[in-house]
Amino acid sequence: MPRASKRKAAPPSSSVAAPPPDQSRKRTAKATSKPRLKESDQIDNLFDTYANRSLGEIDPEGIESLCSDMKVGYTDVRILMLAWKMKAQRQGYFTKDEWQAGLKALKANTILKLVKALSELKKEAESPENFEDFYLFAFKYCLTEEKQKGVDIESSCELLKIVLGSQFHSQVDSLVEYLKVQKDYKVINKDQWMGFLRFCKEISFPDMANYDENQAWPLILDNFVDWKKEKSSSR
Amino acid sequence: MTSHLKEISKAIEAAQGESFLEELNRKWNDHNKALQMIRDILMYMDRTYIPSNHKTPVHELGLNLWRDNIVRSSKIQTRLLNTLLDLVHRERTGEVIDRGLMRNIIKMLMDLGSAVYQEDFEKHFLEVSAEFYKVESQKFIECCDCGEYLKKAEKRLNEEIERVTHYLDTKSEIKITNVVEKEMIANHMLRLVHMDNSGLVNMLLDDKYDDLGRMYNLCRRVPNGLLTIREVMTSHLRETGKQLVTDPERLKDPVEFVQRLLDEKDKYDSIINKAFINDKTFQNALTNSFEYFINLNARSPEFISLFVDDKLRKGLKGVSEEDVEIILDKVMMLFRYLQEKDVFEKYYKQHLAKRLLSGKTVSDDAERSLIVKLKTECGYQFTSKLEGMFTDMKTSQDTMQGFYASHPELGEGPTLVVQVLTTGSWPTQPSATCNLPSEMSALCEKFRSYYLGTHTGRRLSWQTNMGNADMKASFGKGQKHELNVSTYQMCVLMLFNNAERLSYKEIEQATEIPAPELKRCLQSMACVKGKNVLRKEPMSKEIGEEDAFFVNDKFSSKFYKVKIGTVVAQKESEPEKQETRQRVEEDRKPQIEAAIVRIMKSRRVLDHNNLISEVTKQLQQRFLPNPTEIKKRIESLIERDFLERDNVDRKLYRYLA
Secondary structure, eight states: OOGGSSSOOOOOOGGOOOOOOOOOOOOOOOOOHHHHHHHHHHHHHHHHHEEETTTTTOOOOHHHHHHHHHHOOOSSHHHHHHHTTTOOSSTOOBOHHHHHHHHHHHHHOOOHHHHHHHHHHHHHHHHHHHHHHHHOOOOOHHSSSOOEEEEEEEHHHHHHHHHTTTSSHHHHHEEEEEHHHHHHHSSEEHHHHHHHHHHHHHHHHOOOOTOOOOOOHHHHHHHHHHHHHHHHHHO | OHHHHHHHHHHHOOOOOOHHHHHHHHHHHHHHHHHHHHHHTTHHHHHHHHHHHTTTOHHHHHHHIIIIIIIIIIHHHHHHHHHHHHHHHHHHHHOOOOHHHHHHHHHHHHHOHHHHHEEEEEHHHHHHHHHHHHHHHHHHHHHHOOHHHHHHHHOOOOOHHHHHHHHHHHHHHHHHHHHHHIIIIIIHHHHHHHHTTHHHHHHTTTTTTHHHHHHHHHHHTTTTTHHHHHHHHHHHHHOOOOOOHHHHTGOOOHHHHHHHHHHHHHHHHHHHHHTSSOOOOHHHHHHHHHHHTTSSSTTHHHHHHHHHIHHHHHHHHTTOOOHHHHHHHHHHHHHHHHHHHHHHHHHHHHHHHHHHHTTSSSHHHHHHHHHHHHHHOOHHHHHHHHHHHHHHHHHHHHHHHHHHHGGGGGGGSSOOOOOOOOOBBBOOOOOOOOOOHHHHHHHHHHHHHHHHHHHHHOOOOOGGGEEEEEEEEEEESSSSEEEEHHHHHHHHHHHHTTTEEEEHHHHHHHHOOOOOHHHHHHHHHHHSTTTTOOEEEEEEESSOOOOEEEEEEOOOOOOOOOOOOOOOOOOHHHHHHHHHHHHHHHHHHHHHHHHHHHHHHHHHOOOOOOHHHHHHHHHHTTOOOOOHHHHHHHHHHTTTHHHHHHHHOOTTEEEEE
């Protein structure tokens, strides 16, 4: 949650917020009713612990205190994955629906279980079938304004480091270096963002021998490859 | 009979030297006669007995016997061959031989069956010829220049053809000419074409139509001959063309630059016409070469437009209508070679605007004729704005008539002529208005209220940077002149009606003419000899901010009317050029996007490379889009959800309805 970082730490008082009126959502019988009931109540309680009472949502401050309770940095990729799991719509906020669906899917009704579930979640998000979805989510999650199409270079670089840094360390380093020196682009759009992932997955690095400019790569990657090649040849 | 022939054979063998062939010929005639008689006598047998028993007919048998006993007898066969070949050789070296005898002997060989002719004579004849021409061509190429060599080769070729018609089998013609072509042309072609000081390039340079025609005709006979000529011509043309368009000296005079291009084109047109029998492939090669080098210089479109401008301003004065058409057609031809037709259009519009507004065009017919040509070449869209400019000029005339009709009191005092220009049709710059002299601004106001009175809902803004004025002025010693000046210059001059001396700052303040324009206009009135109606202190070639200006009382001119350097269309300065360039690039973006969308709308799914090439194809009528720019536009369309990439094959684009 890099964007939430500017908020000050959550006041402890938020944890004693009164529970909001119970909402009557449809709950189809699926598992045995007793533990489920209990579980959903616990999930709701947990939500109330972090939620901003006037908003009826967990706000950036709530998320920070959640992070500190879980002893996880708020820029940790796992928090982003949690947001992905919750299908969170708005950066820095969790609605009650998102929270309930997410925690239920993670089978977590306490902080302790949630912390444990996070490492499982990491495996899930990084699995081949899910990673692209998560990667795209991470980008869209940063689009905070209405009709916003791109993420500024600075944030894009941070985001790249968070989501791709562990898997494609050298690629991300080079790419970030390039993005910061180039002058042609001020924002990264979705197409370019997806291009980065495809580049990391498909192109041998650092020689980039199988990079073919005729393969309809976004122009920014053509430029990156030129820049990289020029740099290594001038050395 | 065989023994009889053996006798004859001996007789022929006995014949010495020259008489050998004659003897052979005589005996052959006798034999033929005898054979005929025998055949006649044995005719019945020939008709009944022989076909049913599959025997050889009498006459044929007689020929076979002659063949075996005489022609192929060991003593005669080689001697006969050597004698024949020797005769041919002698003829080749210039001696006169008995062609009738030759013909008879060869005829004998052919009568004995084409196999005999081919085996016993033709085969050897061709071998010997090949050897002969190999040696000869080697000799020639060492000592002749290309033109001479070609003449000799042509002569030899004709001799051989003539020889065939005189005494050889007509079927031999192709074979022997092949030998000559191979030995004399094909084997030496490259060396000939590239020969120093006399090869193809020199022939082209010196317009040697005869030599070129000869080379064309000879090379046409051998495989790849024309290809070689064409390639050498193309590369020469490209090289000289490239030098022409990139020579910095040439860039100084656009009119001369274009004239040189036209001259070059004329030169090659007449070479292809006179020497290369208007060969289509050569014409294409010429076109390709021009397309190649004309576009090497990014300023070609501007220069061509300037060339037209020069012609339509003054170059066509007193030229007949047909000649005007010819010149315009030539210009159109250069235009066709341009890749960046839209750049040409931009410049053409600017230059046309200046011509129209200053009333400097030589002939309205010529102007319109060129527009029609452009229209047929590039379609309605290309010229609609240009035509709009003409319409505006016409409408303005009517408007001015109406204006003066409704204001009869304006007969006195200054006359105002207004051209009402439709925004969008004209290359107007954001108007930097200046302060007009009060007499003029009052008049302008009257026109404004008249015009807006008849056309409600319109907006008028003054383009003072594009106008001009005629003024009457009297100088120190009472000399009177009529000055033709630009609107800006008029504003400056009018100030001197009420002042002796004005500083640069004062002029600038009073007129509010933008500084670069003001400097240019002061320079043309104070620093150009013969036009210096103003005097400036200190005297220098440049205008400084601290300068002071006076009316030049000593001004004199031979002419009553003095035209003071109106801003003539000239080569653009570097920043102007870049600005135009930028505007062109900006204009191209929507065109590229429109092309992409058009293509994707009909194709729905298309891969990257095909899309690029389709877009290029669609747009090359107007300009050659840069692939990188197309890619940028595609990405922009993806961002705006007109297109998407295929999920599996990333090279594919999909159209999103």
